[in-house]
Amino acid sequence: MxxxxxxxxxxxxxxxxxxxxxxxxxxxxxxxxxxxxxxxxxxxxxxxxxxxxxxxxxxxxxxxxxxxxxxxxxxxSLPEEISEVSHYINRPPVETSCFQEILQPGALIRIKAPRKMGKTLLMQKIFAHAEDHNYQTVTLNLLWVEASVLTDLNKFLRCLCYRISRRLKLENQVSEIWNPDASSNDNCTAFLEECILSQLDTPLVLGLDNVDWIFHHPAVASDFFRLLRSWHDEAKSYDLLKNLRLIVVHSTEVYIPLNINHSPFNVGLSIGLPEFTPQQVLSFAQRYGLDWQSPQVEQLMALIGGHPYLIQQALEAIKRHPHLGLKQLLDSASTASSIYRNHLRALWEYLQQDSELIAAMEKVVTADQAIELSADQAFKLHSMGLVQWQGDEVESSCRLYHLYFRNQLRGIQTLSS
The missing domain is CATH 1.10.260.40 (lambda repressor-like DNA-binding domains)
Structure with a gap:
């Protein structure tokens, strides 16, 4: 146990x-x-x-x-293996590639996948591997940065430096290092070198989660991403920066204009997270102590595909509530009593904030086959995990989403008619 x-x-x-x-x-x-x-x-x-x-x-x-x-x-209620690995299922060769890369001087790993596909869990696995090699690790979820801070690059980078030093329990020397005659990026680099890296005996892995949040703030985005790229490039010749390893995690495509030579999104190791295979779903079910075989896996995946979060929610519900059979779960999945009701409602509320996006989703769920959308709409729906690519076209990523959003949109049409 x-x-x-x-x-x-x-x-x-x-x-x-x-x-x-x-x-x-x-x-x-x-x-x-x-x-x-x-x-x-x-x-x-x-x-x-x-x-x-x-x-x-x-x-x-x-x-x-x-x-x-x-x-x-x-x-x-959960078996020991589930608690210990935090629900993580390996997707070879993703983990091995990341473990090897993070040990390289000046490494930069980019993890991009739709929401709830396991990006943050993968970063935690990489951190654990780095810690096994006595590396220091700091993760910064960029969603904590207030929108008001993201209107000023200088304020944002000072905040970033403070957070890093606090996480490492180092003295806050931001004010002492910050030179009013230097650029914000230069000051941030000086702080990183003099107050962080030079104080550590081992490499530092800096994980930046939810980088998408920065895309919405052009006042800082371009210069911040230029800074990340410069750290990676300079690590090739500057020993101190070789000890900095970066992990950048995001859901959406990079839709802001960036000079190809100043972007961190076209260098380093790029990692995408695929959905679970039937064998991985079966392995996951067995970790929950469920006596499943291929037929049960096929029934579940026919509704939700291999989406890690949706799979995990189903297995956990069945484990915690033995009276809840697979058939009952599947029959009620898109209804108000669904185990997914909170997740589905959150997606629906998000969609309702953008009339163009909800119109795009309506086209998807009323079509009999994959359709073409504008690049912006397709990328946004894909980042939410609602659609999957079929060449240059998209379709609902799973039957659950197709049924739920079709029903919701029919409700709107009924009310407006």
Missing amino acids: SLKTSDQGLEVIDALRRKKGWCKSAIKWAGDANVAQSTLKRFWRKEPILEENFKAICQAVGVQNWQDIIDYQKSP
């Missing part, structure tokens, strides 16, 4: 590790417990880890009654 620490347990552990003079991710601690440093970090984040690893970490620091450290409030 999997275990995690209680708040009181962490206080006990913290006192013992301080007594030994260990940091929270000490190499010696991980070595004595025979666990990866990434596992030790998950322990401190109160995330479930395997019982044998939990016990070894406690005993290595001097806790004998390790059962007293356990948080017994966690839900026992």
Whole structure:
């Protein structure tokens, strides 16, 4: 089974590790417990880890009654493998390629896929691999940046630098480094070199999630992306920047105009995430302890394809509610009682904010075959996961979306007639 620490347990552990003079991710601690440093970090984040690893970490620091450290409030309903891997299913050769690339000096990995396809989980897997090699990692979800900050490049980059130093628990020296006579990009680079990279003994992996948010703010987008590209290019000849590894995560196509020589979106390793195959869905179901065979997988995928999030929601619902059969789940999937109702409602509300986009989706769900849309509309619907490409044309990405949005749009037509 999997275990995690209680708040009181962490206080006990913290006192013992301080007594030994260990940091929270000490190499010696991980070595004595025979666990990866990434596992030790998950322990401190109160995330479930395997019982044998939990016990070894406690005993290595001097806790004998390790059962007293356990948080017994966690839900026992999922099998240990699901908790430990956070629902992640490998999609070879994606992971191997990323693991190899992140160890290269000045690496840049670009992960692009529609929403809820597992981009952030993949980045977390890459982080865990980097941490196993004693790299430092920082992830910044750019959705936290207020729109008001994104009207001023200087303010945005200062905010970015502050966030990085805070995550690494380094002194905030933004004001000391920022030179009013230098450009914002130069100041940001100077801060990164002098206050971050030069203070670390190991490479730093910087993950930028939801980069799409920046696309909507032209006041900062062009110069910010030029900055990322310059870091990657200069790493080829500048030793300090070789220790910076970048991961850029986004859902949409890059639709803002960028000079090809100044864009980070045409260099480095490009990763797209495919849908799950039937074999991967079967493997996923087995992790949930479900006695499934190919027929059940085929029935489920006929409705939702291999979409990771939709698959996971279905398997979790069946696992948690044994009375809910697959047939009942499928029959109610596009109705008000659907397990997907909140997800579908959120997509519908988002569509309703853009009359052109909702008109484009109407064309898709009323057509008998794939159709051609304007590039902008097709890219937006694809980034939402609602359509898939068939050459230069698009069609509904799965039958669930086709049925739900067709019914919703029929409702609008009925009300307006």
